[in-house]
Amino acid sequence: MTNFSKQILVGKESRLFVFTRMENVNGVKFFITSQDEANKPIAFSLTRGKENTWKLMAGSLRWLYGIEEQLADAIRDTQLN
Numbered sequence: 005m006t007n008f009s010k011q012i013l014v015g016k017e018s019r020l021f022v023f024t025r026m027e028n029v030n031g032v033k034f035f036i037t038s039q040d041e042a043n044k045p046i047a048f049s050l051t052r053g054k055e056n057t058w059k060l061m062a063g064s065l066r067w068l069y070g071i072e073e074q075l076a077d078a079i080r081d082t083q084l085n
Contacts, residue, residue, distance in 0.1 A: 010078040012071055017041070023079065034058070034079055040065070050075055056083075 006025035011018045021038045033051040040046050048068060050058040058076035060068055068075075 006082070008078075008082050012074050012078065014041075014067070014071055021075065021078070023082070033061075036075065050079065056080060 009020055009022045012021055019038055021036050024035045026033055026035055031052055033049045035049050037047045048064045049061045053059055058079050060072050
């Protein structure tokens with residue numbers, strides 16, 4: 005497992021997202037934790053698709069889709085280092 009964290013702008017607020025890489029027979033995914041606008045803990049996952057694309061798991065909170073590309077960029081940036 006690989007862990008890292010990243011500050012990402014959500015609307016006008018910067019939030020900390022903690023990424024944990026997991027791999028199993030179904031492939032690679034990142035389990036991500038953070039807090040919502042009410043400071044309640046949230047957790048969700050991004051799975052790896054073709055050509056190093058990263059997509060939210062179905063059923064994720066709607067507002068996460070607005071930052072999906074920023075989350076994917078954070079993963080790709082970490083993999084380059």
